[in-house]
Amino acid sequence: MTARSVSITFAGSGGAGVMTAGNMLLDAAGRAGWYAYMTRSSGAQIRGGEAAAMMRLSTSPVQSHDDRFDVLVAIDWQNVGRFSAEIPMTSDGLVLGDPDGGEFPEQIGAKGARRADIPFKKMAKEIEGGRPNMIALGAVAGLVGLPEDAVLGVVRDSLAKKGEAARTASEASVRAGMAFAAGLPACPRLAAAEGQSERLWSITGNEAAGLGAVRGGIRFVAAYPITPGTEVLEWLAPNLAKLGGVLVQAEDELASINQIIGASYAGVPSLTATSGPGLALMTESLGLAVASETPITVVNVMRGGPSTGIPVKSEQSDLNIALYGLHGDAPHLVVAPNSLADCAFSTQWAVHLADSLQTAAIVLSDQSLGQSRATIAPPADPGFRAIRLMPEGEAAERYRRYTNTASGVSPMAVPGMKGYQYTADGLEHNEYGTPSSAAADHSAQLDKRLRKLAVHDYGQHWADIEGDGDIAVLTWGSTTGPVREALERFRASGGRARLVSIRLISPVRPEQLAAALEGVARVLVVEQSHGAQFHRYLRAHYDLPGSVRAFHRPGPLPIRPNEIFRQLADWS
Amino acid sequence: MEATSTCPSYSARDYKSEVKPVWCPGCGDYSVLGSITKALAELSIPPESVALVSGIGCSSRLPAYTNVFGFHGVHGRALPIATGIKVSRPELTVIASGGDGDGFSIGGNHFMHACRRNVDMTYIVMDNEVYGMTKGQASPTTAPDWEKSKLTPQGTGINPFHPLVIALAAGANFIARGFSGDQNGTAQLITEAIRHPGFSFVQLLSPCVTFRPEQRDWKDMVHPAAVDPTDDPARAARRLMTDDGFNVGVLYRGSRKPFQPERQASVDSVADLEKEFVL
Numbered sequence: 001m002t003a004r005s006v007s008i009t010f011a012g013s014g015g016a017g018v019m020t021a022g023n024m025l026l027d028a029a030g031r032a033g034w035y036a037y038m039t040r041s042s043g044a045q046i047r048g049g050e051a052a053a054m055m056r057l058s059t060s061p062v063q064s065h066d067d068r069f070d071v072l073v074a075i076d077w078q079n080v081g082r083f084s085a086e087i088p089m090t091s092d093g094l095v096l097g098d099p100d101g102g103e104f105p106e107q108i109g110a111k112g113a114r115r116a117d118i119p120f121k122k123m124a125k126e127i128e129g130g131r132p133n134m135i136a137l138g139a140v141a142g143l144v145g146l147p148e149d150a151v152l153g154v155v156r157d158s159l160a161k162k163g164e165a166a167r168t169a170s171e172a173s174v175r176a177g178m179a180f181a182a183g184l185p186a187c188p189r190l191a192a193a194e195g196q197s198e199r200l201w202s203i204t205g206n207e208a209a210g211l212g213a214v215r216g217g218i219r220f221v222a223a224y225p226i227t228p229g230t231e232v233l234e235w236l237a238p239n240l241a242k243l244g245g246v247l248v249q250a251e252d253e254l255a256s257i258n259q260i261i262g263a264s265y266a267g268v269p270s271l272t273a274t275s276g277p278g279l280a281l282m283t284e285s286l287g288l289a290v291a292s293e294t295p296i297t298v299v300n301v302m303r304g305g306p307s308t309g310i311p312v313k314s315e316q317s318d319l320n321i322a323l324y325g326l327h328g329d330a331p332h333l334v335v336a337p338n339s340l341a342d343c344a345f346s347t348q349w350a351v352h353l354a355d356s357l358q359t360a361a362i363v364l365s366d367q368s369l370g371q372s373r374a375t376i377a378p379p380a381d382p383g384f385r386a387i388r389l390m391p392e393g394e395a396a397e398r399y400r401r402y403t404n405t406a407s408g409v410s411p412m413a414v415p416g417m418k419g420y421q422y423t424a425d426g427l428e429h430n431e432y433g434t435p436s437s438a439a440a441d442h443s444a445q446l447d448k449r450l451r452k453l454a455v456h457d458y459g460q461h462w463a464d465i466e467g468d469g470d471i472a473v474l475t476w477g478s479t480t481g482p483v484r485e486a487l488e489r490f491r492a493s494g495g496r497a498r499l500v501s502i503r504l505i506s507p508v509r510p511e512q513l514a515a516a517l518e519g520v521a522r523v524l525v526v527e528q529s530h531g532a533q534f535h536r537y538l539r540a541h542y543d544l545p546g547s548v549r550a551f552h553r554p555g556p557l558p559i560r561p562n563e564i565f566r567q568l569a570d571w572s
Numbered sequence: 573m574e575a576t577s578t579c580p581s582y583s584a585r586d587y588k589s590e591v592k593p594v595w596c597p598g599c600g601d602y603s604v605l606g607s608i609t610k611a612l613a614e615l616s617i618p619p620e621s622v623a624l625v626s627g628i629g630c631s632s633r634l635p636a637y638t639n640v641f642g643f644h645g646v647h648g649r650a651l652p653i654a655t656g657i658k659v660s661r662p663e664l665t666v667i668a669s670g671g672d673g674d675g676f677s678i679g680g681n682h683f684m685h686a687c688r689r690n691v692d693m694t695y696i697v698m699d700n701e702v703y704g705m706t707k708g709q710a711s712p713t714t715a716p717d718w719e720k721s722k723l724t725p726q727g728t729g730i731n732p733f734h735p736l737v738i739a740l741a742a743g744a745n746f747i748a749r750g751f752s753g754d755q756n757g758t759a760q761l762i763t764e765a766i767r768h769p770g771f772s773f774v775q776l777l778s779p780c781v782t783f784r785p786e787q788r789d790w791k792d793m794v795h796p797a798a799v800d801p802t803d804d805p806a807r808a809a810r811r812l813m814t815d816d817g818f819n820v821g822v823l824y825r826g827s828r829k830p831f832q833p834e835r836q837a838s839v840d841s842v843a844d845l846e847k848e849f850v851l
Contacts, residue, residue: 030851201849211849214842220660222652239845244837246659251685255652258645262656265643266623266664270656288646375851381842415641415657415664418620423635423642434591434636435644 003188012075017133022053030375033193064481081105129169138177205369206231216351217386219245222259232273267414269386313556314368338480352384395419408452469496486564530554600752600778610759631698648679687742700780708783745770797821
């Protein structure tokens with residue numbers, strides 16, 4: 001039995017090496033021409049807690065999970081039961097575990113999946129320096145039909161620095177696992193890989209966001225660590241240095257956003273990354289960037305909220321604060337990547353827009369995009385750069401920094417430009433930047449700051465629109481992945497439906513959405529928030545045609561394709 | 573930053589704008605504005621090469637009254653903005669300025685970490701022991717028994733913050749105190765602070781004649797520091813802990829290396845970074 005997609009979970013206690021096994025399986029699949037996607041789940045312990053690597057291997061690009069897992073392999077059973085809700089399985093599934101791996105969790109047993117034993121510990125003892133996780137890797141590779149060469153190649157490269165003995169032991173472990181797999185109950189094997197013209201990348205969404213930032217021209221980053229946004233900053237730290245840029249670790253998020261405002265004012269495209277609580281702290285200064293017209297980009301990797309919430313799990317519940325968290329009338333950009341690979345494009349585009357429009361851009365990524373790893377076709381550089389309108393020539397008269405142009409964008413000088421000195425101000429000001437509480441100045445500057453966002457040509461990137469038919473699914477961000485998959489199934493079953501995934505959340509594009517929904521009689525809104533934040537945003541800013549249903553649920557459990565498929569199939 | 577011989581000479585007036593200050597008549601901040609512009613003229617720094625950053629409060633209005641590149645940000649965040657400017661454009665002369673509430677209360681964490689980070693800039697705090705813009709509340713440097721605020725009619729009952737001691741403990745590289753009434757002396761302190769590498773902190777006693785009229789007496793209370801500045805933090809700490817708060821002059825001069833990350837590219841393009849992703 002072959003399948004176009006196979007899903008596997010590696011689980012075990014801390015130190016069992018399940019993430020290593022998962023990463024190696026992902027890389028091996030990528031090298032052999034398959035696409036792979038992996039999310040990670042771990043206990044609350046800082047170090048040494050139980051962990052699970054949830055994988056999906058596929059013949060076509062994949063950046064979200066399936067409805068169920070085909071294989072669960074537990075190197076041991078310690079606390080693995082607590083991941084049960086995240087590992088849906090049916091009676092077709094296969095659960096593999098070590099009879100010496102501790103007590104088998106009731107919750108896993110309740111799934112009714114088939115069970116088989118692999119004596120990891122015993123097998124590892126028979127190999128000098130043998131490793132149970134490498135045996136598990138070999139067993140899974142054997143079960144799903146990954147070629148031995150690809151797996152051993154990854155093992156060799158990964159352990160290059162660990163020495164001959166470690167490498168030999170791991171290779172022997174993988175081979176033992178593969179040999180053992182031949183005697184295990186059958187599970188779906190991956191259909192043959194479809195030819196790839198170029199070598200795939202292995203990348204996380206947070207790394208992709210960092211890449212998009214430097215492609216866009218970001219050369220200053222201020223950083224304050226927070227889960228799950230930190231890896232954006234950690235990827236940028238060494239890579240920005242290689243480009244001659246600078247990353248400064250700030251004392252808090254208030255400092256990090258103000259440092260980037262300072263650096264950008266000084267002429268260097270600047271960015272920070274954070275997550276919900278950090279974004280909340282930054283909102284006052286986001287308003288400063290808007291009022292002083294200083295371009296900045298903030299990548300916010302959403303997690304469960306409010307307050308500390310669920311830091312390691314995904315949710316789309318920072319939409320409201322990103323849109324409405326600023327005091328006063330403060331138009332700004334909100335851009336949302338809708339896939340792991342799109343974290344690169346959307347961040348780069350946001351950087352470009354922020355500098356072009358001299359305002360603040362918030363990139364709304366989330367934990368499930370940011371901390372997932374996938375093999376993807378190398379994303380081409382779309383060419384968007386941070387380019388600012390600057391004054392030219394010698395300053396003839398007193399410089400009007402905030403001159404009221406037709407486009408709303410005023411030439412922005414940077415320190416060092418003789419004759420163009422001005423004071424950037426969060427106080428309302430006149431065209432020169434001089435503080436003013438006059439009604440006419442306030443109204444003129446408010447109009448200007450709104451107009452520059454409203455009249456800009458955002459092109460086709462404001463949304464991804466796919467398919468046709470009189471049913472439309474409206475979604476954004478990471479839920480786009482399962483929606484796409486649900487729509488494929490819906491079409492395969494004879495239905496017709498279109499996808500509209502909105503990338504440019506702010507400013508709103510009512511005319512474009514109306515055109516995208518032309519002829520639609522039913523709209524299904526899909527999002528991962530308890531308060532239906534996206535649905536309410538749509539209701540506030542757009543006219544939705546026909547009847548509208550909202551399918552929304554909070555994190556931490558991901559919304560799966562079949563749940564959306566059922567919404568469509570049952571709505572008739 | 574040393575002036576070079578090729579720089580044209582400037583007068584203090586070249587650094588002033590035509591914007592009329594919102595300050596009350598008699599406010600010490602007028603004189604501080606004069607001292608800053610005199611110091612810049614003394615150093616002959618072109619106005620376009622200076623970034624002057626402030627937060628919120630009476631004294632934070634200062635940048636708009638100058639003819640340098642200014643940034644009037646939000647309350648308490650002048651130092652992070654100044655840090656971003658200096659780290660990304662090290663050739664600029666960067667000055668942050670503001671009041672005691674802005675710098676020591678809402679911006680207290682940044683003050684501590686700016687001292688510690690030791691970026692080459694100068695921080696001027698016009699200290700009048702009161703929030704003036706919000707009409708007279710106690711600040712971190714207000715005495716515990718000051719009862720004139722509606723917000724704390726019995727006084728704050730808590731000891732004032734000692735900015736110079738905190739600055740020293742946190743790692744500031746240059747510490748001075750001045751009095752706004754002595755415009756030339758203060759200009760000299762600011763000149764030295766700008767010249768000194770690393771984070772230079774200058775506390776300027778700048779009377780609020782409106783909410784703290786008794787501060788008019790400061791002119792009779794200030795006195796020059798009896799001894800030369802030390803480079804020994806332990807000795808500086810003893811002096812700062814025991815002085816009367818009116819000791820004026822350079823009080824500490826450290827020699828810590830300023831924070832300035834290297835900006836040397838080692839790859840030709842972003843495409844070179846992408847190799848790490850290729851399987």
